[in-house]
Amino acid sequence: MLTNTLGYPRIGNQRELKKACENYWAGKITLNELQDVAKSIKLTNWQLQKDAGIDLIPSNDFSLYDQVLDLTLTLGAIPTRYAGLTDGNLTDLYFAMARGNQKDGNDVTAMEMTKWFDTNYHYIVPEFYKEQQFSLLSDKAVDEFREAKEQGIITKPVLIAPVSYLLLGKEKEEGFNRISLFERLLPVYIELIGRLVDAGAEWIQLDEPFLALGTDAEAKACILKTYEAIRKAYPSLKILLATYFEGLGENAAFAARLPVCALHIDLVRNPEQLDSVLPVLPENVSLSLGVVDGRNIWKNDYQESLKLIAKAKDKLGANRVIVSPSCSLLHSPCDLTAETNEEVLTPEIKQWLAFARQKLDEVVVLKQLANSENITFAANALKVNIATIETRKTSTLIHDAAVKQRVAAITDADANRNSSFNTRKQLQGKELNLPLFPTTTIGSFPQTKEVRSWRAQFKNGDITQKQYDALLKKETEETIRFQEEAGLDVLVHGEFERNDMVEYFGEKLSGFAFTKNGWVQSYGSRCVKPPVIYGDVSRPEPMTVYWTEYAQSLTDKPVKGMLTGPVTILQWSFVRNDQPRDITCTQIALAIRDEVTDLEKAGVKVIQIDEPAIREGLPLKKEDWGQYLDWAIRAFRISASGVADATQIHTHMCYSEFNDIIEDIAAMDADVITIECSRSQMELLDAFANFNYPNDIGPGVYDIHSPRVPSQGEMIVLLEKAQAVLPANQLWVNPDCGLKTRHWDETKKALIAMVGAAKALRETVAV
Incomplete structure (x- = not known):
């Protein structure tokens, strides 16, 4: 039984990234100094996940601004209005796309920004044109894999899959559907994945959040073609296909039978989908169970999560079960241990919470409990968890x-004004x-x-x-x-x-x-x-x-x-x-x-x-x-x-x-x-x-x-x-x-x- 995370907070425990970016924009630090801060955060994140006992540790989940914008730059999908900036520093081009640029004789607007599904995170919307071309412009994903490898950590690079990337974008001219760009886009993904394989990647995570929204026949055909092409090009590569924020619904059988090594499902948002996925999962595919809430801060109820893990284990065997958070931990605060002011956060309430760092421990303890590992420690953790969950249910703080x-x-x-709007x-x-x-x-x-x-x-x-x-x-x-x-x-x-x-x-x-x-x-x-x-x-x-x-x-x-x-x-x-x-x-x-x-x-x-x-x-x-x-x-x-x-x-x-x-x-x-x-x-x-x-x-x-x-x-x-x-x-x-x-x-x-x-x-x- 493996443990897995889909992504980790990138801002730093003390918002180091925020401060470094703003200082760079203000001209107070150099690009090298900004990159040093970024590297320090990445190395810290990889090491603490390794130390916690996570087996599949993500890379390329870090971003200076936004992961979708990172991919847009990587794929060379640069709107033409930035043409005057492409010969210089890629980082400055990147920030101009995110924030606009009005200096050194340039005056270009930023790209659109919108909400990442139903979260309060905003991403930079890709812009697509009929004659859109793609080519590898940035090696960020490969470089970050190598950074981790140099520290002795073999990570699982994370990429938004081609179809989901296209669906996240917007057509900027009439008369075409952005999915029609898929045939031009796929070879660039194959090339990028090849570079990751050459660098030593054994697992790659491809995010397909749109599979949980319902997709039309054309999109599904392109999704199938994506994974068939990757399997053909790199037969030994292990692909983890990640869905989140909803249940797969009518796409359960389709997703389960794609030629991948593992499928991730969000069992916090939709625990019922486990019953629809288990019967259709092929014998050579593992199942990543998103049982720890990646978007909220309440401590996991081990007893409830263990029921789901046990059901999957009984059907698939322990070696085909992966224990995970429900989604990237990007949406959670970094570390509860930083909350030391009891006047701000009282001990009674604090005991009910788990931030990203604590969620790593929850994932590992759930694996230990389900796998009968480290029995004394795991059993004590379960006992404490049960007591904490019960304490919250009975607390007098909660009800008025x-x-x-x-x-x-x-x-x-009470829900109506006195008169009509015209009046x-x-x-x-x-x-x-x-x-x-x-x-x-x-x-x-x-x-x-x-x-x-x-x-x-x-x-x-x-x-x-x-x-x-x-x-x-x-x-x-x-x-x-x-x-x-x-x-x-x-x-x-x-x-x-x-x-x-x-x-x-x-x-x-x-x-x-x-x-x-x-x-x-x-x-x-x-x-x-x-x-x-x-x-x-x-x-x-x-x-x-x-x-x-x-x-x-x-x-x-x-x-x-x-x-x-x-x-x-x-x-x-x-x-x-x-x-x-x-x-x-x-x-x-x-x-x-x-x-x-x-x-x-x-x-x-x-x-x-x-x-x-x-x-x-x-x-x-x-x-x-x-x-x-x-x-x-x-x-x-x-x-x-x-x-x-x-x-x-x-x-x-x-x-x-x-x-x-x-x-x-x-x-x-x-x-x-x-x-x-x-x-x-x-x-x-x-x-x-x-x-x-x-x-x-x-x-x-x-x-x-x-x-x-x-x-x-x-x-x-x-x-x-x-x-x-x-x-x-x-x-x-x-x-x-x-x-x-x-x-x-x-x-x-x-x-x-x-x-x-x-x-x-x-x-x-x-x-």
């Missing part, structure tokens, strides 16, 4: 009778008196080093609450004054008191716990520290009223109250797994509703409830969407429906495709929805136009995930595209997302240009 009663008492009226729009127009193409931002403004240092000093007790508040008030007032001078119509206070859009609210809600070092990668150098929802959720006191009310006191223009919505708080937290997610989400919705009504009482006329994770939360299989959307949309409506008609409710979503859920987006009944649109050149608006979306829309005209500053002319072009498909009186003007990660200089230039674009368009419409 008042919260449960309030959820049970919700009626349909509300008229009342809000009189109340707010906004111009055509009203301008606003999505909420946050740059969090400078000074702001972050104030927060750290306050948490460490180096400055008092009064001193901290005075600093924040000064920053807030400067931000209000800038927005007034720039000519923005609906202002925000800047959120300088907030650390993260989810963590900030979690800190003020009951039922949440926190970590000091529980970071996970969201995209590139952006890391988030998700709260842990361990119990019933409620709001003990107002969370945002003080700072919003203060900001409003500084200006006659409306200031938006800024909140994170219930679905996003749920999705971007590590959620308790001892009750249905919809119940937890409804509890959060009631807490946000309380905040919304308190903001209204304080005189706030515009309130934004961000829900960027609505789309992300969709089950991967379409037949399961209905149930999720019913409770997710209802939760948003509960949070937003306690206010008067004249109070304007906004929501924000980013990096989502809306076509297939547009009716549900409309059902949210937000007065204004703001969305990411700039990287896609307003393509996302087609869904709203085709549906005849009734409420107001703010399509983003400024890509805040890139340091590049767009010109006023570019923004006018985007707004003209928007106006071509939607009525002018329905359009708002705003950036794609919050400005927290940007610098003030670029932010001011971009927002001044944005306001200028809106004013220019008003004149055009007036004429």
Whole structure:
């Protein structure tokens, strides 16, 4: 019986990679210094997996920015707009594709970014053209295998398989299907795999996540051809085909019979699929059992996992069973032992958790228990595990009778505004008196080093609450004054008191716990520290009223109250797994509703409830969407429906495709929805136009995930595209997302240009 991991966190225990990348982008360190940091993280990860007892240790799971972008560079699928950068440093080309490039006479936009299936990780979307050619441009996968080999570790290189890679991308011109590129792509994969074999690779992991989503006949034919070609070219190579995030369903028999050595299935998301895979698995194929949750932080229930392992072992024999996490551990924090502050994470809650490092131990102990190895140690580990699981079930921390009663008492009226949108729009127009193409931002403004240092000093007790508040008030007032001078119509206070859009609210809600070092990668150098929802959720006191009310006191223009919505708080937290997610989400919705009504009482006329994770939360299989959307949309409506008609409710979503859920987006009944649109050149608006979306829309005209500053002319072009498909009186003007990660200089230039674009368009419409 073997043990296996599909991938490991690459940010470093102290976010070393984030800091190194940002220093490299700022010109503070050299490329060699950046590569030294990267190498140190890789070697540490390989060694700790080896020391833990993992047999199949991944390589090429490390990335400076994103694993899909790594593969795009490797395969030479470089969009033509980067042609001027291809002769130089491949690393700089790579970062330009991820972040755009606006220096040394260059001015190129970044590639699109979207969510990795139903996670909060973002990947860089490959761009495909009819005449697309592929060739090996980078030896990253081979180089990393050799790095590990030099340390005495023979790894299992990880590659996204050809068909899944194509499906992750987007056609950038009409008249072809990206799957038609398969015949050009496969030989390049065969060449790359050959280089890995020549370097000494014995196992290679090919990720086929789309097999768990359902694939059409053409894609399945290409998948079959992939593995037949690899088997023919390298008959002694062992291929582990990895699926995750869902069950194989109707593809179970197809996947099981592909010419590979091992098939990985996710038994956390879909334990039932074991019964459909075991009967159809050929005698020469092993089964990797994803029994340890790679996406959540709760300690594994050994007894439940052992039942699944025993079933597979009885059918296949121990030598054909591989024990694994459910997916890459990329989505888990690095190491629970770094959590030493008991005031932040209490021992009672900490004992219920397992981060990536601890999940390695769980995998190994499960193998030992199933294989009757190291009997004394394994038996003691099982005993401790059983006691811990029972302790969590009976803890008084978890349950709040008042919260449960309030959820049970919700009626349909609680999920509906008083009047229709048309009635509300008229009342809000009189109340707010906004111009055509009203301008606003999505909420946050740059969090400078000074702001972050104030927060750290306050948490460490180096400055008092009064001193901290005075600093924040000064920053807030400067931000209000800038927005007034720039000519923005609906202002925000800047959120300088907030650390993260989810963590900030979690800190003020009951039922949440926190970590000091529980970071996970969201995209590139952006890391988030998700709260842990361990119990019933409620709001003990107002969370945002003080700072919003203060900001409003500084200006006659409306200031938006800024909140994170219930679905996003749920999705971007590590959620308790001892009750249905919809119940937890409804509890959060009631807490946000309380905040919304308190903001209204304080005189706030515009309130934004961000829900960027609505789309992300969709089950991967379409037949399961209905149930999720019913409770997710209802939760948003509960949070937003306690206010008067004249109070304007906004929501924000980013990096989502809306076509297939547009009716549900409309059902949210937000007065204004703001969305990411700039990287896609307003393509996302087609869904709203085709549906005849009734409420107001703010399509983003400024890509805040890139340091590049767009010109006023570019923004006018985007707004003209928007106006071509939607009525002018329905359009708002705003950036794609919050400005927290940007610098003030670029932010001011971009927002001044944005306001200028809106004013220019008003004149055009007036004429």
